[in-house]
Amino acid sequence: MATRTAASIRARLRAEMTDEIKAVARRHLAEDGANLSLRAVARDLGMVSSALYRYFASRDDLLTALIIDAYNALGEAVEKAEGAVDRGDLAGRWMATCHAVRTWALVNPAEYALIYGSPVPGYRAPEDTIEPAGRPTVVLGSILADGVASGALRDGHAERLPKAVRAELKNVREAAFPAVPEPLLLRGMTAWAALFGAVSFELFGRYQNVLEDVAPFFDHQMRQMATYVGLT
Amino acid sequence: MATRTAASIRARLRAEMTDEIKAVARRHLAEDGANLSLRAVARDLGMVSSALYRYFASRDDLLTALIIDAYNALGEAVEKAEGAVDRGDLAGRWMATCHAVRTWALVNPAEYALIYGSPVPGYRAPEDTIEPAGRPTVVLGSILADGVASGALRDGHAERLPKAVRAELKNVREAAFPAVPEPLLLRGMTAWAALFGAVSFELFGRYQNVLEDVAPFFDHQMRQMATYVGLT
DNA sequence: CCGTGTCAAGAGCAGTGCTCTCGAATGTGA
DNA sequence: TCACATTCGAGAGCACTGCTCTTGACACGG
Numbered sequence: 001m002a003t004r005t006a007a008s009i010r011a012r013l014r015a016e017m018t019d020e021i022k023a024v025a026r027r028h029l030a031e032d033g034a035n036l037s038l039r040a041v042a043r044d045l046g047m048v049s050s051a052l053y054r055y056f057a058s059r060d061d062l063l064t065a066l067i068i069d070a071y072n073a074l075g076e077a078v079e080k081a082e083g084a085v086d087r088g089d090l091a092g093r094w095m096a097t098c099h100a101v102r103t104w105a106l107v108n109p110a111e112y113a114l115i116y117g118s119p120v121p122g123y124r125a126p127e128d129t130i131e132p133a134g135r136p137t138v139v140l141g142s143i144l145a146d147g148v149a150s151g152a153l154r155d156g157h158a159e160r161l162p163k164a165v166r167a168e169l170k171n172v173r174e175a176a177f178p179a180v181p182e183p184l185l186l187r188g189m190t191a192w193a194a195l196f197g198a199v200s201f202e203l204f205g206r207y208q209n210v211l212e213d214v215a216p217f218f219d220h221q222m223r224q225m226a227t228y229v230g231l232t
Numbered sequence: 233m234a235t236r237t238a239a240s241i242r243a244r245l246r247a248e249m250t251d252e253i254k255a256v257a258r259r260h261l262a263e264d265g266a267n268l269s270l271r272a273v274a275r276d277l278g279m280v281s282s283a284l285y286r287y288f289a290s291r292d293d294l295l296t297a298l299i300i301d302a303y304n305a306l307g308e309a310v311e312k313a314e315g316a317v318d319r320g321d322l323a324g325r326w327m328a329t330c331h332a333v334r335t336w337a338l339v340n341p342a343e344y345a346l347i348y349g350s351p352v353p354g355y356r357a358p359e360d361t362i363e364p365a366g367r368p369t370v371v372l373g374s375i376l377a378d379g380v381a382s383g384a385l386r387d388g389h390a391e392r393l394p395k396a397v398r399a400e401l402k403n404v405r406e407a408a409f410p411a412v413p414e415p416l417l418l419r420g421m422t423a424w425a426a427l428f429g430a431v432s433f434e435l436f437g438r439y440q441n442v443l444e445d446v447a448p449f450f451d452h453q454m455r456q457m458a459t460y461v462g463l464t
Numbered sequence: 465c466c467g468t469g470t471c472a473a474g475a476g477c478a479g480t481g482c483t484c485t486c487g488a489a490t491g492t493g494a
Numbered sequence: 495t496c497a498c499a500t501t502c503g504a505g506a507g508c509a510c511t512g513c514t515c516t517t518g519a520c521a522c523g524g
């Protein structure tokens with residue numbers, strides 16, 4: 001009992017310290033970009049760099065923790081926004097998802113770049129990241145699945161696909177979206193690429209000197225993609 | 233005359249040295265990713281790190297040179313592939329462009345990441361990069377313009393756009409693609425985002441454990457986007 | 465009171481970008 | 495031909511980085 005309490009106290013302190021390190025690291029990330037300096041983080045925390053290694057085995061470990069947090073933050077934002085829309089309003093759910101991705105990315109550009117930018121060289125994504133990384137796609141897939149179930153997406157996408165494409169899509173479907181027929185899944189994945197392509201373009205400066213106000217442009221793009229998918 | 237020759241000899245040697253530095257840097261980039269070490273490059277060249285500063289004022293300068301080269305290499309690959317297709321075959325030209333982007337990216341993943349990944353923190357893209365950076369979009373735009381001129385893309389995209397979207401597109405159109413009407417331009421830009429979104433997804437590992445053979449999948453995606461734009 | 469586990473501090477290593485100075489070429493003008 | 499100027503590479507050095515290892519302080523449970 002006593003040992004449990006003491007142990008849990010220690011664990012709590014440790015968790016608080018870990019969170020504080022991550023918070024400071026996130027701040028540095030937002031200012032200095034991806035080249036995060038452990039020593040600078042330690043300085044901000046009033047301690048010495050070697051002390052950080054009590055909490056994170058390496059710089060990559062700290063980055064991994066930040067990446068997982070970022071994936072979960074984005075996933076949470078998306079799920080919350082999408083969940084606030086009436087279940088029957090498929091197009092509204094789709095648009096809410098797209099806008100949630102964009103606004104989260106605009107608010108947290110460094111973290112977006114961390115997870116959707118070029119992967120860091122030697123870095124290999126650990127297992128823990130793949131589940132949180134999939135949360136936005138799960139949301140998009142559930143919208144399609146609900147549309148199929150309700151009959152709103154019944155027809156219109158019975159097009160014939162090349163055999164090789166069908167085979168690929170069959171794997172994806174069976175692994176993650178069993179309710180979504182292949183042609184619809186393909187269109188959904190294209191819209192998915194367009195969504196993150198557009199957000200990345202905006203965030204990585206590809207619209208510089210081209211677009212003034214991206215918001216309405218993005219909104220209409222996503223709306224068109226929603227009808228492209230079949231959610232009129 | 234003599235001074236011209238001597239000066240040009242020096243200039244030639246200097247250019248050769250510059251090219252060699254860039255070549256070695258590119259090799260390092262391909263292996264170690266974006267964290268390029270000037271000292272390692274210098275070691276490979278059998279000289280000392282400070283000597284590199286005779287040719288590039290800073291590491292950022294070297295990276296900028298590599299970025300410009302990458303933009304031009306991609307632009308050249310795209311223009312060459314698209315130029316090899318019969319001018320009247322609009323859909324063929326579109327597909328050639330898309331595939332050229334993808335194959336170039338697959339052959340040069342590090343350089344693709346350099347130009348289409350997350351921008352490095354303190355780095356600010358200089359003027360020299362914006363022209364080569366636009367070459368692929370110019371190719372895509374010219375396909376649409378040719379389609380409009382030949383009448384193949386005459387109608388079907390006379391849809392009404394929100395005022396704000398029209399205003400944005402008007403700027404883009406007047407600055408770069410005067411022959412392309414706004415609704416078509418919007419669809420083209422969405423397809424553009426889908427193209428680079430799909431390539432980035434593939435290169436940055438977003439298809440890991442999801443797709444086996446991306447080539448036919450990508451091909452069909454782009455084919456659908458071609459019809460989405462109106463090039464059936 | 466004494467062991468045990470946890471923590472931060474400090475020194476140190478190898479590596480980094482970058483600056484400055486110095487010697488050695490090399491070509492130029494008188 | 496000789497002195498001058500320019501260009502280049504080498505070396506030392508500064509401040510910084512990630513990371514390791516050792517040391518000393520502290521708190522807790524037996």
